[in-house]
Amino acid sequence: xxxxxxxxxxxxxxxxxxxxxxxxxxxxxxxxxxxxxxxxxxxxxxxxxxxxxxxxxxxxxxxxxxxxxxxxxxxxxxxxxxxxxxxxxxxxxxxxxxxxxxxxxxxxxxxxxxxxxxxxxxxxxxxxxxxxxxxxxxxxxxxxxxxxxxxxxxxxxxxxxxxxxxxxxxxxxxxxxxxxxxxxxxxxxxxxxxxxxxxxxxxxxxxxxxxxxxxxxxxxxxxxxxxxxxxxxxxxxxxxxxxxxxxxxxxxxxxxxxxxxxxxxxxxxxxxxxxxxxxxxxxxxxxxxx
Numbered sequence: 001x002x003x004x005x006x007x008x009x010x011x012x013x014x015x016x017x018x019x020x021x022x023x024x025x026x027x028x029x030x031x032x033x034x035x036x037x038x039x040x041x042x043x044x045x046x047x048x049x050x051x052x053x054x055x056x057x058x059x060x061x062x063x064x065x066x067x068x069x070x071x072x073x074x075x076x077x078x079x080x081x082x083x084x085x086x087x088x089x090x091x092x093x094x095x096x097x098x099x100x101x102x103x104x105x106x107x108x109x110x111x112x113x114x115x116x117x118x119x120x121x122x123x124x125x126x127x128x129x130x131x132x133x134x135x136x137x138x139x140x141x142x143x144x145x146x147x148x149x150x151x152x153x154x155x156x157x158x159x160x161x162x163x164x165x166x167x168x169x170x171x172x173x174x175x176x177x178x179x180x181x182x183x184x185x186x187x188x189x190x191x192x193x194x195x196x197x198x199x200x201x202x203x204x205x206x207x208x209x210x211x212x213x214x215x216x217x218x219x220x221x222x223x224x225x226x227x228x229x230x231x232x233x234x235x236x237x238x239x240x241x242x243x244x245x246x247x248x249x250x251x252x253x254x255x256x257x258x259x260x261x262x263x264x265x266x267x268x269x270x271x272x273x274x275x276x277x278x279x280x281x282x283x284x285x286x287x288x289x290x
Contacts, residue, residue, distance in 0.1 A: 006128075007162070008126070015284065036064050039065040083113070095116055096117045099119075136273045141242055145170045148201045149202075151177060153227040153229065156182055164184070177189065193226060231259060
C-alpha cells in the first residue's frame with residue numbers, strides 16, 4: 001500500500017522527527033538528493049497558490065523529478081469526473097499526486113483509490129505541509145521542539161487545526177486564541193489573546209479574510225481586530241518569542257508591518273522552509289513502505 005499524507009496524523013513522532021531532520025539536511029544541500037530521478041509528481045491546483053506551487057515545483061526539480069502542474073480548468077474533475085476515476089488514471093502515469101482543493105473528502109477519495117502516494121497541499125480542514133515548514137522554522141529558531149509553546153491568534157481555521165495536530169506529535173503545546181464564533185472544535189482555546197500568548201515561544205497569524213470569506217469580510221475584520229500580532233502582543237510572550245505567518249499577509253490587519261518586516265519574526269525563513277520540508281516529505285512518501 002502506498003503512503004499518504006492527508007492530515008499529518010499518518011506520522012509517528014519518529015516519522016516527523018526524521019522528516020524534519022532530513023529537511024534540515026536538504027536545506028544545507030538543496031541538490032544533494034536525486035530521490036525523484038526519472039519520477040513524475042502530479043500537482044493538482046483546484047485553488048490558486050503562490051508558496052505551495054513554487055515550493056513544490058522547485059522542490060521536485062531539485063530532487064531530480066518532473067512536476068506536472070494540473071490546473072482545475074485543465075482537468076475533467078472540473079467537469080464531473082469522479083475522484084476515483086481521476087485517481088485510477090493518474091496512478092497509471094505518475095509516481096505521486098498532490099492536490100490543493102476544498103473538500104477533505106475529495107483528497108480522502110483520491111487516496112482510497114490511488115496506487116501511488118497522495119498528499120494534501122491544502123484543504124478546507126487541513127494544511128499539513130505548511131505546518132511541516134512551521135515546525136522546521138521553530139526547530140531552527142530554538143534548537144528543539146519538545147516543550148515549546150506556540151500561540152495561534154485569529155480565526156480557528158485549517159492552519160490552526162494542523163498546528164494543533166502536528167504540534168502534539170512534535171511535543172509543542174499549541175494554544176488557539178479565537179473570538180466566539182471563530183473557535184476550533186477539539187483544540188485548546190483561550191479567548192483572550194494576551195492570556196494565550198503568555199510564555200509562548202512563537203505567535204502565529206493567518207489572514208482574517210480567506211478565499212470564500214469575502215461576503216463576511218467586514219464582520220470578520222471587526223471580530224478579529226483584537227487578535228492582531230503587534231509589538232505589544234509579542235511583549236507579552238516569552239522574551240525570545242518570534243512571529244510566524246503562513247502568508248499571504250495583510251499588514252495592518254492580522255499583523256503589523258513593523259512585525260512582518262522587523263527583527264522579531266521568522267516569516268520569510270518559514271516561507272522558504274516550505275520547499276525543504278516538502279522535499280523531505282516527498283522522500284518519505286516515495287520510500288519503500290515497510
